[in-house]
């Protein structure tokens with residue numbers, strides 16, 4: 682595939698910034714706070730339980746069945762019930778978890794240099810499914826991503842989440858170019874690759890997985906240099 686892109690959008694979490702690592706460390710901190718001295722036996726149970734419930738709740742949030750506050754409340758209440766946690770409130774645990782999550786934010790290796798190299802060649806932007814205040818705080822911590830971006834599209838501000846076509850349409854309007862000249866770079870097959878391709882864009886999947894069949898107008902890469910040769 683050889684194509685001249687006029688705009689390149691990037692996903693934020695687990696593409697430019699390492700969300701999963703920050704989440705993992707924040708849950709470790711939470712289990713240390715709850716079970717000081719015997720936290721190790723709880724860590725993996727806490728993580729598994731949190732992930733399973735959080736995934737279900739994000740699907741319900743994406744489908745418009747629950748709002749953001751309900752999502753945050755229920756994922757913590759689930760832990761309180763399952764682990765019989767006493768003498769605290771869900772708000773207190775949520776605040777602690779979100780604060781620790783922020784402590785552990787880091788860039789994905791090589792992502793910033795690649796992002797800057799792409800921004801030298803073509804206009805760039807961001808599309809992310811996270812909560813608006815959290816994602817804005819990330820962009821304040823890592824300002825280069827906002828400074829170089831011509832458009833920043835946050836699902837909570839638009840009212841729909843990837844892979845909803847409307848989010849890509851909004852992003853296309855903001856880019857001011859036709860969808861077939863836009864490349865979208867992201868780590869989620871469902872949200873990023875299928876969402877972008879369905880919107881008529883080209884998708885670059887940031888993944889080690891080479892088994893999965895890629896749709897037309899998409900490709901996979903795992904090393905940033907492989908992306909740069911395409912742009």
Ligand SMILES: [Mg+2]
Nearest residue numbers: 692694695868
């Ligand atoms: Mg992502």
